[in-house]
Amino acid sequence: MAALRGAWRPLSNGRVLFGKPNSNGRAPLLLPSQLVSFRGIASKLFVGGISFYTTEEALSEAFSQYGQVIEAKIIMDRASERSKGFGFVTFASEDEAKTARTEMNGKVLNGRVIFVDNAKAKLRFNDPLPVARGPPEPSGNK
Numbered sequence: 001m002a003a004l005r006g007a008w009r010p011l012s013n014g015r016v017l018f019g020k021p022n023s024n025g026r027a028p029l030l031l032p033s034q035l036v037s038f039r040g041i042a043s044k045l046f047v048g049g050i051s052f053y054t055t056e057e058a059l060s061e062a063f064s065q066y067g068q069v070i071e072a073k074i075i076m077d078r079a080s081e082r083s084k085g086f087g088f089v090t091f092a093s094e095d096e097a098k099t100a101r102t103e104m105n106g107k108v109l110n111g112r113v114i115f116v117d118n119a120k121a122k123l124r125f126n127d128p129l130p131v132a133r134g135p136p137e138p139s140g141n142k
Contacts, residue, residue, distance in 0.1 A: 043097035044119040048086045050074060051110035056087070062109055063089045067096025088119055 047059065060072035074087035091097040097118075105116040 043094040044088055044090045045097055045101055046086065046117050046119045047089055047104075048115040048117075049112050050083060050085050050087055050114060051112040052083045052085065054083070054110045054112075058110065059087060059089060063091075063100050063104060066091075066100035066103060068092040 045063075050059065054074065056072045056074050059074060060069045063069050063072065068091065069089060070092055071090040072087065073089075075084045076082065077084050089097075089100070091100065101116045101118065104114065107114060
């Protein structure tokens with residue numbers, strides 16, 4: 001993806017207006033979570049050990065004392081519609097995320113000790129993956 005250039009500004013609906021207008025005359029809209037993948041604009045933390053009763057708002061509030069929280073997401077089980085006990089918090093800067101990681105790791109949140117670490121990159125299934133299928137076919141005219 002090409003590097004994003006220009007200024008961005010948050011909109012009231014949670015999306016972000018970024019850059020030059022596209023073919024329909026509007027600037028492209030990005031979700032805050034989409035900013036994570038663009039050159040360190042934001043930093044994402046993994047939070048494990050979350051109580052089943054913790055809400056995304058409570059998670060965001062707990063971490064907001066260390067910086068600007070762009071998004072707080074608790075992962076839910078689709079079948080039971082209950083928390084899986086972990087989530088992610090996205091900060092506006094890497095420094096804020098680093099401070100939050102060191103300060104919140106091992107703290108108690110809603111009666112449970114939480115564990116905080118840097119989030120790992122998500123493997124995208126639509127990216128082509130190399131497949132080993134033996135030696136390459138000899139090239140040449142047959």
